[in-house]
Amino acid sequence: xxxxxxxxxxxxxxxxxxxxxxxxxxxxxxxxxxxxxxxxxxxxxxxxxxxxxxxxxxxxxxxxxxxxxxx
Numbered sequence: 001x002x003x004x005x006x007x008x009x010x011x012x013x014x015x016x017x018x019x020x021x022x023x024x025x026x027x028x029x030x031x032x033x034x035x036x037x038x039x040x041x042x043x044x045x046x047x048x049x050x051x052x053x054x055x056x057x058x059x060x061x062x063x064x065x066x067x068x069x070x071x
Contacts, residue, residue, distance in 0.1 A: 002036070003052040003060075013037055015052065018044060026067040 001020060005013045015033040022028045030046040053059050063069045 002055060003033070004055050004057070005035075005047065006051055006053050014055065015047060023049070024064055026064060026069065 001017045001023070002014045003017060005015055014036045015031075016036055017023050018032045018034060023031045029048060029050075031049055031052070032044055032046055034044050035042040049060060049065055
């Protein structure tokens with residue numbers, strides 16, 4: 001799955017999520033992924049889920065971010 005990294009600039013960097021279970025877990029604050037920039041394969045990195053959105057610009061679902069959602 002690819003997600004967009006939200007920065008203050010108009011940068012449209014994409015992150016390939018390497019661990020979907022980590023992404024869906026509301027108790028995990030970070031997600032492991034690989035930036036897709038340039039032609040070379042990038043090293044895996046940990047990014048805060050609050051910095052990510054879908055490529056369309058839509059925010060991640062709250063149930064992926066908030067461990068108290070629904071209680």
